[in-house]
Each structure stands twice: as structure tokens, then as C-alpha cells.
Amino acid sequence: MLDVLSFGIIIPVLPKLVEDFMGGDTAQAAVMYGLMGTAWALMQFVCSPIQGALSDRFGRRPVVLLSNLGLGLDYIFMALAPSVTWLFVGRVISGMASSSFSTAGAYITDVTPPEKRAAGFGMIGAAFGLG
Numbered sequence: 001m002l003d004v005l006s007f008g009i010i011i012p013v014l015p016k017l018v019e020d021f022m023g024g025d026t027a028q029a030a031v032m033y034g035l036m037g038t039a040w041a042l043m044q045f046v047c048s049p050i051q052g053a054l055s056d057r058f059g060r061r062p063v064v065l066l067s068n069l070g071l072g073l074d075y076i077f078m079a080l081a082p083s084v085t086w087l088f089v090g091r092v093i094s095g096m097a098s099s100s101f102s103t104a105g106a107y108i109t110d111v112t113p114p115e116k117r118a119a120g121f122g123m124i125g126a127a128f129g130l131g
Helices: 002-008 014-021 026-058 060-079 084-097 101-111 114-130
Strands: none
Touching: 014 026, 014 084, 026 060, 026 084, 026 101, 060 084, 060 101, 101 114
């Protein structure tokens, strides 16, 4: 669930926060916001196969739990970020930690019987909607 929140909870907060860090310059803030989104997505792209391999080796649950712990700590890190640079670093960390979408899906497959998998994936879809 925190994976999805990392995508959805920051959307209404980050633009204004970046604008404040950029001294009210909306053009610079828009560029920085775009760079943060790109970095977040790139980190997910790079780290998702790594988390998948780790989940194959150590189990899905530990990887998902460590990912969620990383996201929780990252939210604190971003809340305390003193500058836009540190906020950017926080978004990079968030992208790395939230790259367990596929691992969470594999975990649902592992722990639910075949007749209840649709409901399990429906819950993940609902979490995306609440995001």
C-alpha cells in the first residue's frame, strides 16, 4: 500500500513545495518537478528487476517489508528536507524503495489460493485508485 501512496500522496504536495524552494519561480519549479518525476520513474525502472531478484532469493515478504520501511523513512527524510536538492534525493530514494509493485503482485499470487487471486489483485487496484 505504501508503494502506491509514494506515487499518489506526494502529487498534491510536491508542486507547491518545489515552488517554495525555487523562490516562487513557477518555470524553474516546473522543470524541477519534471526532473523529480523522471528520476522517480527511472529509479523504479532500474530497481524493479533488482527487487524482483532479491524477492526470488530472500522471499517476497521481507523485500516488500524492507521496501515499505524505506518508504516510511523516506517520507520523514523528504518532510525534513532543507532544500530542493535534498528533496530531489528523497524522490530518488522513494523511486528505489517503491519499485516493489511487481514483487507485491507476486506476493499476492504466492499467498492467495487461485480462486481468491482476483480479489487480491482487485485490492491492489483499489489501492492504486486511492493512491
